[in-house]
Amino acid sequence: MSDRYAQLTKLPVAGTLTKRIGLPQPVTLERGSSTIDGRVLLGGSGRLAGAAARVLAQLGADSATALDDPVRSLAADAGLDAAVFNPEAPADRRFKALVFDASGIASSAQLVELQRFFHPTVRRVLPSGRVVVLGGLADSVAQRALEGFTRSLGKEIGRGATVQLVRVSPGAEDQLDSTVRFLLSPRSAYVSGQVVTITPSERHPAVDWQRPLAGRLALVTGAARGIGASIADVLERDGAEVVRLDVAGADIELDITAADAPETLARHFKDGLDLIVHNAGVTKDRTLAKMPEDRWQSPMEVNLIAPERITDALLPLLREDGRIVCVSSMSGIAGNAGQTNYATSKAGIIGLVETLAPKLERGITINAVAPGFIETQMTASMPIGVREAGRRMNSLRQGGLPVDVAETIAWFASPASAGVNGNVVRVCGQSLLGA
Numbered sequence: 465m466s467d468r469y470a471q472l473t474k475l476p477v478a479g480t481l482t483k484r485i486g487l488p489q490p491v492t493l494e495r496g497s498s499t500i501d502g503r504v505l506l507g508g509s510g511r512l513a514g515a516a517a518r519v520l521a522q523l524g525a526d527s528a529t530a531l532d533d534p535v536r537s538l539a540a541d542a543g544l545d546a547a548v549f550n551p552e553a554p555a556d557r558r559f560k561a562l563v564f565d566a567s568g569i570a571s572s573a574q575l576v577e578l579q580r581f582f583h584p585t586v587r588r589v590l591p592s593g594r595v596v597v598l599g600g601l602a603d604s605v606a607q608r609a610l611e612g613f614t615r616s617l618g619k620e621i622g623r624g625a626t627v628q629l630v631r632v633s634p635g636a637e638d639q640l641d642s643t644v645r646f647l648l649s650p651r652s653a654y655v656s657g658q659v660v661t662i663t664p665s666e667r668h669p670a671v672d673w674q675r676p677l678a679g680r681l682a683l684v685t686g687a688a689r690g691i692g693a694s695i696a697d698v699l700e701r702d703g704a705e706v707v708r709l710d711v712a713g714a715d716i717e718l719d720i721t722a723a724d725a726p727e728t729l730a731r732h733f734k735d736g737l738d739l740i741v742h743n744a745g746v747t748k749d750r751t752l753a754k755m756p757e758d759r760w761q762s763p764m765e766v767n768l769i770a771p772e773r774i775t776d777a778l779l780p781l782l783r784e785d786g787r788i789v790c791v792s793s794m795s796g797i798a799g800n801a802g803q804t805n806y807a808t809s810k811a812g813i814i815g816l817v818e819t820l821a822p823k824l825e826r827g828i829t830i831n832a833v834a835p836g837f838i839e840t841q842m843t844a845s846m847p848i849g850v851r852e853a854g855r856r857m858n859s860l861r862q863g864g865l866p867v868d869v870a871e872t873i874a875w876f877a878s879p880a881s882a883g884v885n886g887n888v889v890r891v892c893g894q895s896l897l898g899a
């Protein structure tokens with residue numbers, strides 16, 4: 465469904481008027497490309513700047529580092545051809561992305577380094593730009609504090625730019641690539657204000673960045689329409705062979721809540737598979753006082769119990785470096801009136817990710833996306849007031865598209881994302897709800 469308000473703000477007279485009276489100004493987000501189109505400024509000092517410089521060098525990014533910054537020599541060591549950036553440079557010297565290594569910040573007093581780097585540079589970020597702060601685990605006061613910074617900057621930066629914090633465990637410096645690439649690219653258009661944690665992994669599979677899923681077999685549930693169809697399309701674009709499952713209109717026509725569904729799938733994939741995407745989902749909204757047991761139980765069975773049973777049945781068949789990706793929801797994080805059943809099931813899915821992630825072996829990972837307001841048939845049928853509130857109450861001032869969820873899943877699914885395990889990433893434009 466088209467966003468008429470966003471179209472209105474692009475018209476000459478109406479656009480000026482909406483700006484004057486302080487109404488939201490959604491910009492057209494850049495999407496699609498897997499690389500960064502524009503200059504990147506790299507700064508900060510810590511154990512991650514060298515790894516970030518290496519990723520930027522491999523991306524062939526046009527880059528700069530701050531004047532008198534220790535990053536300059538790290539960049540040179542990583543083969544990154546970085547120019548020098550002088551904060552006094554004219555205002556038209558702009559950047560597509562700012563990458564700041566904050567892992568060296570060891571005390572609260574040193575947090576001023578954030579102000580020193582971003583104050584002269586944040587206005588230079590181009591539309592649909594990217595800010596990525598790299599930090600350590602939240603095991604010190606100063607490192608914990610980084611979250612307040614990135615979440616606030618995400619809310620004020622505007623013009624379709626996004627801000628993320630990537631926490632890298634000691635020993636996981638060599639697992640940065642897929643995450644930094646995704647977060648810098650237009651593919652992360654509707655992901656903002658997120659904290660991603662990267663953990664060490666022995667796995668370093670060779671990856672063709674154009675077709676990272678080549679040779680991989682994927683199962684996507686609920687793939688006949690909406691977000692699921694987009695997930696299947698994006699995984700195929702990335703080279704995967706995708707088996708689309710749905711109750712009708714799919715390669716496998718199956719009700720995932722059927723008693724024998726796990727065995728049916730285990731038989732189908734008896735020779736193994738590489739990726740399971742638990743996307744099928746239903747809502748049966750009503751306040752708890754008016755909710756009979758069957759209405760409670762329907763989303764629980766589709767959204768939570770079936771993914772648990774199917775995971776149990778297919779986990780032994782998942783090949784090395786296999787991936788499980790679940791689709792949760794912002795409701796599962798923030799809660800929502802009229803959705804006690806749905807939110808319980810979607811919070812349960814986060815529980816599945818968090819309890820299974822530490823137990824997985826053979827390079828297998830499990831992660832979840834938690835979509836916010838995504839433009840689908842479901843959101844098109846909402847009353848206009850609720851729909852408009854959903855679209856505007858986020859830092860990007862617009863709804864996301866199914867492809868935004870799909871791109872995030874493709875990042876989790878990549879063999880290069882071995883260090884991304886147990887994460888729940890919201891695809892919500894940094895919604896104000898449950899932030």
Ligand SMILES: NC(=O)c1ccc[n+]([C@@H]2O[C@H](COP(=O)([O-])OP(=O)(O)OC[C@H]3O[C@@H](n4cnc5c(N)ncnc54)[C@H](O)[C@@H]3O)[C@@H](O)[C@H]2O)c1
Nearest residue numbers: 686689690691710711719720743744745793835837838840
């Ligand atoms: N649209 C949003 O804004 C939004 C927000 C947060 C989370 N989500 C989640 O994203 C996922 C996809 O949502 P969507 O908006 O594309 O919904 P949708 O209703 O358009 O698609 C869901 C698909 O799942 C299938 N399905 C439902 N029950 C099934 C069953 N028992 N067995 C097999 N297939 C079944 C449906 O037939 C349908 O094709 C869901 O898990 C949903 O909860 C969506």
